[in-house]
Amino acid sequence: MATAKKNQQDQESIDKLYEESIHWHVNTGDETIHAKRVPGIFRNLKHVGIMTWVIFFFGPYLRWNGRQAITFDIPNRQFHFFDITILPQDVWMLSLVLLFLAILLAVVTSVAGRVFCGYFCFQTVWTDMFTWIEEKLEGNPGQRRKLEKKPFLQRKLHIKALKHSIWILMGMLNGITFTLWFGDAFDIWIQFLTLKATPIAWTAVATFAIFTYLFAGFMREQVCLWLCPYARIQGVMLDTSTILPTYDFHRGEPRGHLKKGSSNNDQGDCVSCNQCLAVCPTGIDIRDGQQEGCITCGLCIDACNLVMDKIDKPRGLIRYMSLDELEGQELRPLYKRPRPIIYALIMSIALAGIIYGLTHLGSLELRVIHERQPLFVTLSSGEIQNRYELKILNKTEKRMYIEVQASGIDGMKIHGNEKIFSAKPGRLTSHTLFIKVAKNNLIKHRQTVNIVVTDRDNKEHSASYDSMFFSP
Amino acid sequence: MSEKNPFPNEKNSGHVWDDNLRELLNEPPTWWRIGFHLSWILVIVYTLVYPSWPMLTTHYKGMTGWTSIGEYREDMKDLKKIRAKYEDKLPNMSAAAILADEELSNYSVSAAKVLFGDNCSACHGAGGSGNIDYPILADDDWLYGGTIENIVQTISYGRKGFMTAQASTLSETEIDELATAIYSGNPTSTSLFTEKACFACHGMDAKGMHAMGSANLTDGIWRFAAKDQLASIKYTIKHGINDTSDPKTRNAEMPVFGSKLDENDIKKLAVYVHKLGGGQ
């Protein structure tokens, strides 16, 4: 009795599978995709990916040593990262960070396709949040489609209004949070609340709000398919060893509707329920093969696994798999694939550079520019004089009092180091130095001189530079 | 390309390649069309707001009256405001006081670089490196003195050196002897130096006199530097400097800048020149 009832329930749920089966095709923006939400591993993974954005929203409130832990202080041209302050002179490290991230994206893509898109990209994440709100307010995808077909006035205006207000608020929060990274978060909030924020801040908020609303609310998969530049270039990073959500057509075909109460043996495992399509946020049919429009979010895998469970077939009709595996070959291990190896090599070089930079960020930096016009002058005493422009960068937050020393040529006289001068914190200070050498002390046309600057109050703050002394 | 359309019920252009590749006549996506229309509307709005359409004799001025020169002037005003902090102090200060103030002298140096480029470097070279027949400003040999006051004086009122042409008063051998002594850096070693009254201008020790702008003949720095320095010295002795009676005389004149530059600019320039390396 119990088993008969369970069988009947199973049968009913299988029949329901076809309710949503309508014709799908790649849409160019004329219809709205209402993706269904189903539970599963990849849905959970997506939630994990979404959670990483918590850092974006809460990061600005982190405090460290009495100030904001991470600040991009554009007016003062400084970047604070916990104890580290990075000045424009260290911007080469930023290039390395960007190189690292770009290659990381490339290596991840070559291993597992557009996983960045599926799990982390703000476009898909925001879209997911927007549609979640939509579902809470307007019901499941079927109800939403019906709602869309109703004439304008009957479209439950108040629900729509509520939905759009929430969307716009989310967009604004997005924009405000962005601005918080560029100054003190609490100050900026006060400026917004008292309407005293700078025009740049308002513009940023407006831009973010408008584009979040537009992209996550309306254009959604259109951005992934037609606007996103990454969608265009990912193809070159993929090969037949890349694992992507793939429909196992060997197992699935020929597909066909499941007949009531009978198991059809000449049919494949795919029962044409179109669940994989119904859940796909970009609205593509993975059974047409791996394709550009797939953001590898794996939601179709979750959906199909649920179906397989229902019809008592093994899971994995759609699964993360490479084309090689689909053809029955072993997956090549990572260390045998030149692409990931080369990418990893570039990444380690970039990383090494960043670590070197972070550990060698001195507190004082010196650059010496030798005057070229004239290269040297003969003084009335017969000595040769060279002129140097010292550029001293004080990277600490305290004023420094600088002493200058120079060495390298016998009997050289230094002029311009008699007085200790000050270097403002975070600023570049220029200082002129003259070196005089009697002609008979000069052995060569060009001789090296070493110039050292030291902070009077803390001798550990010191920097040296090798320059040239020119003579006739 | 096939003549007959194998897909008669489809909205296509009739162009078919490789059996089934065809060009469809679908509308572009809505968002694309919206974007397209927004772009040309933006163009119209832009041309209404800003100066744009050419007309027969003039052009349409735009609703806001914006011009690039106007924007430039606004920017200059802002710049003046930033500089005012320093500029306001300069009129009440002497060049020496500016030189002594670290911040103000740094400001003057950066401001004077352009002034120097416009007014001075044609003769004295970039950075005061000198030119043929024009003095180097980076060394410490100053005909009229190298204090900051001397330099202000020189720039404001100009200088005009003078030396009588000696071709008629000295014989060829005398010139040779005198020139060789000067060239060796020891002019007083010949009795000609006193006999011919060179000391009257160049001083008993031949070290020159700032008040007259006469050259120091004992150092290795030559006002008229040349490859063959000895020949150059002889030439100067023969034809003098700025001696109108000798058509071959050397010219040495520093023009008056007091009428061309305002007082503050001259102070800035003087500070800059003083700091070039040889200021005393």
Ligand code: SF4
């Ligand atoms: S086909 Fe599957 S993995 Fe690809 S985007 Fe659609 S749901 Fe995600």
Ligand code: SF4
């Ligand atoms: S692949 Fe799976 S989810 Fe997609 S139609 Fe076939 S059985 Fe349904």
